[in-house]
Every structure is written in structure tokens, then in C-alpha cells.
Amino acid sequence: MNLRDLVILVADPSSYISMLIHGMLRGFGSNKILEVRNSNGVLQTLMGQKIDIMICDMHLPPHGGLSLTRAIRGKTDNEHRTMPILIMSSDSREATIKRARDAGGNMVIAKPISPSSLYDRLSWIAFNPRKFVDTETYFGPDRRFKIEGYPGGVGRRAGDKEVEIGAESGPALAQDDIDNLFSSVQTGKD
Amino acid sequence: MAKGKHPKSGTQKPGPSTNAAKTNAAKSDSAKSGGAKSNSVKSGKRRPPGPPARIFPVETRFQQLARRTGGVPREQAIERAQSALEEAKPAYEDFLEREVAGLADLVRTVEAGNDEPGWIETVTFRSRQLRDSAGSLGYELVAFIAGSLCELLDSIEDSSEYMESIVCHIDALMLARQRSYRRMRPEQVPELTRGLQRVVKHVTI
Numbered sequence: 001m002n003l004r005d006l007v008i009l010v011a012d013p014s015s016y017i018s019m020l021i022h023g024m025l026r027g028f029g030s031n032k033i034l035e036v037r038n039s040n041g042v043l044q045t046l047m048g049q050k051i052d053i054m055i056c057d058m059h060l061p062p063h064g065g066l067s068l069t070r071a072i073r074g075k076t077d078n079e080h081r082t083m084p085i086l087i088m089s090s091d092s093r094e095a096t097i098k099r100a101r102d103a104g105g106n107m108v109i110a111k112p113i114s115p116s117s118l119y120d121r122l123s124w125i126a127f128n129p130r131k132f133v134d135t136e137t138y139f140g141p142d143r144r145f146k147i148e149g150y151p152g153g154v155g156r157r158a159g160d161k162e163v164e165i166g167a168e169s170g171p172a173l174a175q176d177d178i179d180n181l182f183s184s185v186q187t188g189k190d
Numbered sequence: 191m192a193k194g195k196h197p198k199s200g201t202q203k204p205g206p207s208t209n210a211a212k213t214n215a216a217k218s219d220s221a222k223s224g225g226a227k228s229n230s231v232k233s234g235k236r237r238p239p240g241p242p243a244r245i246f247p248v249e250t251r252f253q254q255l256a257r258r259t260g261g262v263p264r265e266q267a268i269e270r271a272q273s274a275l276e277e278a279k280p281a282y283e284d285f286l287e288r289e290v291a292g293l294a295d296l297v298r299t300v301e302a303g304n305d306e307p308g309w310i311e312t313v314t315f316r317s318r319q320l321r322d323s324a325g326s327l328g329y330e331l332v333a334f335i336a337g338s339l340c341e342l343l344d345s346i347e348d349s350s351e352y353m354e355s356i357v358c359h360i361d362a363l364m365l366a367r368q369r370s371y372r373r374m375r376p377e378q379v380p381e382l383t384r385g386l387q388r389v390v391k392h393v394t395i
Contacts, residue, residue, distance in 0.1 A: 001256050001257075001261045001262075001264075001267070002255065002256055002257070002258040002259070002260055002261030002262075003256060003261065003262075004255075004260075004261070005255065006251070006252055006255050006256060013315065014315075014318070014319040014322070014323070016285060016319055016323050017319060017322050017323055017326075019278070020275065020278065020323060020326050020327070023271065023274035023275060023277075023278060024271040024274060024275070025271075026270075026271075026274060027262075027267060027268075027269075027270035027271030027272070027273065027274045028262060028267040028270070028271060029261055029262040029267065050251070052250070052251050052252040052255070053250075053252045059318070082248045082250060083250065083252075084250060084252050084253075090318065090321065090322060090337075090340070111321075111322045111325070111326075112321070112322045112323070112324070112325025112326040112333065113322075113326055114326065115267075115268045115271035115272050115275070116268050118271075119264060119267055119268055119271070122256070123256075123264070125252070125253070126252065126253050126256035126257060127253075127256075127257065129247070129248065129249050129250075129253045130248075131245050131246060131247050131248065132245070132246055132247075132248045133243055133244070133245050134243065134244040134245075134246070135240070135241075135243040135244075136240035136241065141248075142245060
């Protein structure tokens with residue numbers, strides 16, 4: 001994956017977390033990284049320049065990263081409407097991941113973030129472009145897809161079970177299961 | 191900078207503008223076919239269906255450029271990112287000292303009865319920051335305690351009622367920030383971890 005000259009926007013309220021993500025992205029070869037602390041900062045940045053991908057915290061103030069994602073996807077005359085959005089969340093319960101998916105996020109990455117999990121999710125977005133769906137109630141990447149393994153990465157483990165879609169809340173999910181939730185519509189579980 | 195131009199090239203952006211055009215075309219197509227369909231729905235019991243979903247391919251600049259050759263291979267990229275995190279650790283330990291001391295001061299002030307507007311939001315923000323940063327950098331005990339504090343704060347409505355539980359977590363963080371504890375894993379201090387788990391369980395039930 002070649003991140004050189006791609007403009008990456010990191011939107012996280014914590015300057016420390018942003019700094020860590022910044023360091024990881026530099027390690028991946030990225031040389032154009034912008035940081036903002038809130039949704040207003042994101043909107044101002046998007047008005048001022050072209051952003052190639054946004055990595056956004058779910059708790060981004062003032063209204064959260066999902067509201068922001070819906071706003072970006074919902075605005076019809078917005079050149080960033082189809083921009084890839086990777087949502088970071090420390091709440092990895094099933095209901096939360098579904099909300100992120102239904103807001104139009106391309107993927108969800110569980111916090112705390114490790115270099116390998118970040119690399120693999122960026123890589124997946126880069127190498128597996130998804131069609132967009134435009135309906136009355138949703139605009140965003142097609143939520144029906146299957147992760148067969150990350151490009152050059154480890155993918156799912158052979159012994160992993162399919163995630164069961166059940167109650168609205170529950171225990172935190174592992175990153176593999178978060179990824180798998182994005183495919184649940186296709187498999188008829190959601 | 192002019193809208194629609196990329197900062198590097200200064201040329202018209204390739205992917206998304208095309209995509210925006212596709213999107214607009216898609217929408218107008220949808221509107222046409224959807225309108226015809228909704229006229230055929232009988233009035234009464236069922237809500238008329240909206241325009242049919244449009245599904246269209248999108249290839250963004252991110253996808254186009256990230257697939258170029260000449261990038262950093264995965265293993266090397268991860269190794270370099272890991273090195274960046276290692277380099278951040280000495281500064282992080284200073285940050286950890288300051289953050290925990292700041293949290294303890296704030297909670298002590300509130301405990302003493304002083305009015306600190308927005309203190310619970312500050313404690314929540316700082317504990318989330320500690321949990322996520324410590325987790326990324328491998329300070330597992332700090333991440334565990336901060337995570338337990340986050341869970342506690344997320345589940346209580348009246349923070350003053352649970353001040354003792356909050357103070358209990360702050361005390362644990364004060365211990366975990368010490369040099370001899372900060373690199374430990376939760377399972378190396380089972381009494382502490384079990385105690386915090388009991389506190390959170392008691393509050394959340």
C-alpha cells in the first residue's frame with residue numbers, strides 16, 4: 001500500500017491519541033497528515049481542501065463521529081460524499097458497530113489501535129473498493145460485503161466462528177468480529 | 191485553495207468529482223423511476239415505496255493512489271510504526287505522570303466539596319485518553335484501570351453517589367503509574383484487578 005501524497009485527516013479529541021496515530025501513519029509512509037479535534041474542524045478542513053481519507057473517533061465532539069459521518073454522506077453537493085471514513089471506537093459492542101456501519105462508515109477499528117490493525121483496515125479499504133448505495137434512508141458504502149482476508153495480512157483465523165447477531169447490547173467484540181458484522185447483511189443475519 | 195483541486199497536483203481531482211457526477215446522475219435516475227413506481231401503489235394500507243436503491247461503483251483517489259507500486263511493504267510498515275510507538279514511550283511516561291496527577295487533583299478537589307463545573311466530562315475524557323493511549327503503547331495495567339474507570343463513568347447517572355468508586359480507581363492509577371508497576375499486566379496484580387471488577391459490577395447492576 002502506498003500512502004505517499006495522500007491527504008489523511010485524523011479527527012480525534014485527544015491530541016495524544018492523534019499523535020500516536022500520526023506516528024503510525026508516518027511509519028506506513030504517509031507524508032500528508034492533518035489533525036483536528038472536533039467536527040467543526042473537520043467541516044472547515046473539508047471546505048478548504050481535498051481529503052483522501054478520514055480516520056474519525058466515534059466520540060468526536062460535539063455530536064459524535066457518527067453524526068458527522070451521516071452529515072458528510074447526506075449532503076448531496078459535497079465532493080467528499082464518497083470519501084472513505086474509518087471510524088475508531090473504544091466501544092466495540094455489536095449495537096455500536098452496527099450504528100457505525102449504518103451511518104456510512106467504511107470500516108470500524110477498535111481502540112486501542114495497534115499498527116497492524118490500522119494498516120490492515122487501510123489496506124482493505126484501498127484494495128477492496130465497495131459500491132455505494134443511495135436510498136431514501138441511507139447513502140454510503142454497500143453494507144453487504146465479505147472480508148476474505150486482508151491484502152498481505154493475516155485475515156480471519158481458521159477457527160473463528162461466524163458472529164451471531166442477536167440482542168442490541170452485549171459484550172465487546174474482537175476486531176475480527178467487528179469486521180464480520182459488516183458482512184452480516186449479505187449472509188442474511190441482519 | 192480552490193475547491194475541487196488537489197493540493198499536490200493542482201489539477202482537477204480525478205475520482206470523487208466523477209463520483210459526485212455519478213451520484214447526481216444516479217439520484218436523478220432514481221427520482222424518475224421511483225416516481226413512476228409510487229403512482230402504481232394503491233392508496234390505503236401500505237406506505238408507497240420510495241425510489242429504488244441505486245448502487246453504483248466508486249473509486250476514490252485514496253483507492254487509486256494507495257494501489258500504486260512503490261509503497262512500504264506491510265511487515266516493514268508495521269515495524270516502522272511500532273518503532274515510532276517505542277520512541278514515544280519515554281515521553282509517554284511523563285505524560286502518564288502528569289495525567290494521573292491531574293486526575294487525582296481534580297477528583298480530590300471535587301471530593302472536598304469544591305464546585306468544579308464539567309469535572310465529570312473532564313474525568314471521562316482523560317480516562318478515555320489514558321485507556322486508549324496506554325493500550326496502544328502496551329501499558330496494559332494502566333489501560334485496564336482506565337478502562338474500568340471509563341466503564342464505571344459510562345454506567346452512572348449521578349457521579350456524586352459513586353465518588354468512592356471513582357476515588358478507588360484513581361488510587362489504582364496512582365499505583366499503576368509508578369515505575370515498578372507501570373509495565374505490569376493486569377493478571378500480575380490479581381487482587382487489584384478483581385477488586386476493581388467488583389466495584390464496577392456493584393455499580394452497574
